[in-house]
Amino acid sequence: MHTARMTRTRFGTAFARSDFGRLTAALVLAVAIGVVSLPWLERHFLAKTGVQGMDTLNLSVAGLRSALNRFEPLPALIAERPELARLLRNPANPLLFAQVNARLKETADRLEASDVYLMDKRGMTLAASSYLKDLSFVGKSFDYRPYFTESLAGLPSRYFALGTTSGERGYFYAAPVWEDAQVVGVLALKFTVDGFEDAWRSGPSELMVTDANGVVFMSSRQDWHFRTLAPLSADALEGIQRTRQYPPARLKPLAINSEPLNDRLTRVTATSDTRTEHFVESQTLLPDVGWRVHILSPAGPARTQALAVFGVYVMLVLLIGLALALVLSRRARILERLEVQRATQDLLERRVRERTADLNVANASLRTEVEERRSAEHRLRITQKELIQAGKLAALGQLSAAISHEINQPLAAVKSYADNAALLMDRERLPEARENLTRISKLADRIAAISGHLRNFARRPQEGIAAVDAAAVIDDAIELLGAKIKSRGAQIKFDRPAAPLFAMGGQLRLQQVMVNLLANALDATEDKDQPHIAVALSNENDIIKITVTDSGPGLSEAALAQVFDPFFTTKEPGKGLGLGLSISFNIVEDFGGHLRARNLDQGGAEFSVELPAAAPQGIAAQ
Ligand code: ADP
Numbered sequence: 001m002h003t004a005r006m007t008r009t010r011f012g013t014a015f016a017r018s019d020f021g022r023l024t025a026a027l028v029l030a031v032a033i034g035v036v037s038l039p040w041l042e043r044h045f046l047a048k049t050g051v052q053g054m055d056t057l058n059l060s061v062a063g064l065r066s067a068l069n070r071f072e073p074l075p076a077l078i079a080e081r082p083e084l085a086r087l088l089r090n091p092a093n094p095l096l097f098a099q100v101n102a103r104l105k106e107t108a109d110r111l112e113a114s115d116v117y118l119m120d121k122r123g124m125t126l127a128a129s130s131y132l133k134d135l136s137f138v139g140k141s142f143d144y145r146p147y148f149t150e151s152l153a154g155l156p157s158r159y160f161a162l163g164t165t166s167g168e169r170g171y172f173y174a175a176p177v178w179e180d181a182q183v184v185g186v187l188a189l190k191f192t193v194d195g196f197e198d199a200w201r202s203g204p205s206e207l208m209v210t211d212a213n214g215v216v217f218m219s220s221r222q223d224w225h226f227r228t229l230a231p232l233s234a235d236a237l238e239g240i241q242r243t244r245q246y247p248p249a250r251l252k253p254l255a256i257n258s259e260p261l262n263d264r265l266t267r268v269t270a271t272s273d274t275r276t277e278h279f280v281e282s283q284t285l286l287p288d289v290g291w292r293v294h295i296l297s298p299a300g301p302a303r304t305q306a307l308a309v310f311g312v313y314v315m316l317v318l319l320i321g322l323a324l325a326l327v328l329s330r331r332a333r334i335l336e337r338l339e340v341q342r343a344t345q346d347l348l349e350r351r352v353r354e355r356t357a358d359l360n361v362a363n364a365s366l367r368t369e370v371e372e373r374r375s376a377e378h379r380l381r382i383t384q385k386e387l388i389q390a391g392k393l394a395a396l397g398q399l400s401a402a403i404s405h406e407i408n409q410p411l412a413a414v415k416s417y418a419d420n421a422a423l424l425m426d427r428e429r430l431p432e433a434r435e436n437l438t439r440i441s442k443l444a445d446r447i448a449a450i451s452g453h454l455r456n457f458a459r460r461p462q463e464g465i466a467a468v469d470a471a472a473v474i475d476d477a478i479e480l481l482g483a484k485i486k487s488r489g490a491q492i493k494f495d496r497p498a499a500p501l502f503a504m505g506g507q508l509r510l511q512q513v514m515v516n517l518l519a520n521a522l523d524a525t526e527d528k529d530q531p532h533i534a535v536a537l538s539n540e541n542d543i544i545k546i547t548v549t550d551s552g553p554g555l556s557e558a559a560l561a562q563v564f565d566p567f568f569t570t571k572e573p574g575k576g577l578g579l580g581l582s583i584s585f586n587i588v589e590d591f592g593g594h595l596r597a598r599n600l601d602q603g604g605a606e607f608s609v610e611l612p613a614a615a616p617q618g619i620a621a622q
Helices: 002-071 074-079 082-089 094-111 146-152 194-201 234-243 300-426 430-458 470-480 482-488 507-524 557-562 580-590 616-621
Strands: 115-120 125-128 157-162 169-179 182-192 206-210 216-219 256-260 266-271 276-286 291-298 466-469 491-495 502-505 532-540 543-550 594-599 605-612
Touching (some): 002 074, 002 169, 002 182, 002 194, 002 206, 002 276, 002 291, 002 300, 074 169, 074 182, 082 094, 082 115, 082 125, 082 169, 082 182, 094 115, 094 125, 146 157, 146 169, 194 206, 194 216, 276 300, 300 580, 466 470, 470 507, 470 532, 470 543, 482 507, 502 507, 502 605, 507 532, 507 543, 507 580, 557 594, 580 594, 580 605
Parallel strands (some): 491 532
Antiparallel strands (some): 115 125, 115 182, 169 182, 206 216, 206 291, 276 291, 466 502, 532 543, 594 605
């Protein structure tokens, strides 16, 4: 039983363990999925960053474009001023020179342009807004600049370059100065781009503008200025040198590595001597100027976000795992408890079955025993009845000697009275003969009485239990034992009560008991010279009590213990059967009474019969 329980419990634990194994595998799988999807997550956030960058890019491009558009028509308008043509015609006129310089300065200030200046047909600057500055344009020749040559040819033009005089990067617009349908000079306007770059630096992203050759000429990062995205072709390099557009020494390629993120975005890794940076790049083209504006948003925050989401995911997975583990362990505990309960129940049921089987066996054996007892009792009763009968016969044997003695005596007397009567009748002494005959008749009566007793004694009792006159029964018993009493020379003292006492019993059987007790008393006092035997009769609280006391030796301890047992006798073989008291005991018990034996203090034995007193109506029925 215990083993079965253990096995079941172990089975439950194994079941729970496989559950936990599955849970752990699921958790590991979930975390692995998270790890695998981390690059995808990073790309997602990079794309988001890129899209935000595109918004910023659009705003920046709009600002740049509006600035470009704002300045575009201005050189042509300014070039229409008549004093410009006049100065071109009279370059040595100091008054005019001063006036034009002042006007140009005023214009530059108002337009917030860095420079406004006038060149003659050789490219020599005649007047400039910077006329007061140390690095004044006045007297400088810009014949190598494309915007000059283009405008001299009669076209408005624009150009981006590093200022050779100022050393500032700027955007140049130029327009021809006309007089009489002839180009007489060129008016140029320059604005610097530092303001844009300052604005760009305030954001988290880096911005740069590249020209058609891929040279970075504007950028929020100073160290990227004049760097190239790819090595320059020989032609391009020659053009730049010729027009002195950028300082050739600084035209070095940027260490940039690009890979596409999607169709609009690129992942960019920029490596410098000091660090490596990661960006998401998007770009847009300004077709009219041939510029490309790039925005590079740092990839760091997107990566952090991806890692944060991954972290939250892992935490959620672990939390769910923990919750599931708790649920599983609870379930396992409940299962185990149920198994233990089931095992205990099985054990109980089995024990109950075993006990029931034991009880059934015990019941069956009890039933058999009861049956055996019952049949033994039945056999005992039959035996007892037979013994009672045997006892009677034994008593009859004892009595027969006395009876024959009793009968022989009157018979002898009858014979002699009859002989005498015959002689007296022969002698005609009739009165005497009559007297003899009367005596014969009395003797015949006596013989009839003795044989009547004998018949009663030998007959099996058919009588029931009724009210019996106790004193009469005692008298009968004494009379039955008359011969024996006489031969012993004994006396039986009977204290007869004043009124008759009625007990419940059978007359003949009670008489048999009394004969037995008195005969035993006679036997016990056999050796005494003056034997005393007394019979007492009384009513104590509706118990009729008959006591037979004698002056014999009394009963030994052993005899007292078994005096009522069948075949217990101390008498010589042939004299006693040891049945008298046993039969008497049963008879009295049958009447609902008791037969007791004890020793008297003064010596001798006392046997007492206690019987229920008969009710008055029982007596009336007699
Ligand atoms: P039996 O008389 O055939 O022996 P009983 O059953 O009548 O059988 O008596 C059994 C025994 O009880 C006797 O043998 C005797 O030893 C003892 N006993 C009976 N009555 C007396 C008595 N009055 N005094 C002493 N012993 C007695």
